[in-house]
Amino acid sequence: MEFSSKLLENAVAEMAQLPGVGKRTALRLVLHLLKQPESQTERLVGALHAMRNEIKFCKKCHNISDVILCDICANPRREDETVCVVEDIRDVMAIESTGQYKGLYHVLGGKISPIDGIGPSDLTIASLVERVAQGEVKEIIFALSSTIEGDTTNFYIFKQLEPYNVVTSTIARGISVGGELEYADEVTLGRSIINRIPFENSLKS
């Protein structure tokens, strides 16, 4: 692509850094912004800047939050003896939208994946074990996607928690095997939490 403007070229190059956004798409998006009032670009730029600089991660569950303790952890009506372990904040959003779950969360930040160079120390596993060690947690619900990496991560955490007196379960596989949590419909996802099974049982199949 030959650009008649360095300003345009830069904007396209930065847009194309986003995952799944090629140069052509980036150009289309940037030209769209040029056709809209300046205020639209300013709002986008302001929102991204504020988010990246001011956003916090909950010190307890690692969910994204605007304050030190997220709304869920800070809510006295949530059952703090139950912790649902998820990969990503999108999973928290998906489960919250079911309205079926009253416990807390723990956001791992990913799954163990040697191929991608992601080991246990790259995730918030130590912090989860710490929460359990402090004795406030009675049940851990694994809600990772049912992939090899998800199963590996579940099992690694399960082993780490063996010294502690904590019940472990996995959400019921109403969700298609290999399917991503966030794409499950709310009813299926809600039911799979209600019908969770002891983690040991999930190893037998």
Added chain:
Amino acid sequence: MEFSSKLLENAVAEMAQLPGVGKRTALRLVLHLLKQPESQTERLVGALHAMRNEIKFCKKCHNISDVILCDICANPRREDETVCVVEDIRDVMAIESTGQYKGLYHVLGGKISPIDGIGPSDLTIASLVERVAQGEVKEIIFALSSTIEGDTTNFYIFKQLEPYNVVTSTIARGISVGGELEYADEVTLGRSIINRIPFENSLKS
């Protein structure tokens, strides 16, 4: 979607204003930025801000430019008696990449499309007629996409230019009928400019 952070919610909402970017995609893009170093977001934000505020449109051809007269119009080696009329700056980029065209351009900013409420006065047609009236242009090459709107726009301009002594042609239809210029391969597009035909001839078919 329920968000645990207003900062995140705002960023997703602004991203989702972009054409073809749904809420889910916006969330994915924004979470990606959160995982990358702050510097990546700052570069994106800076590039978009600078582009939107500092970019100029060439006063002669309406191409995007960082200066008052674009590089093409300012280049004394370009043949300024020939003007290729295009819809969009992406078409300029596509034709430039063929290396086959040595004349100047005129960027209309769209096509006449009554359905979309776009009339001649929303485009830079008056400015094109002005260029021709000043007597510097000897040939106009229509390179709009071969749609009803493109043909309508060509014909409208053709009529406006009748009082003047200017040759009009359209690029040869090596490009598939109905096809967008920017998706044509360089060889086809280059050849279709070389083999351009008098505009009157294109009306006979």
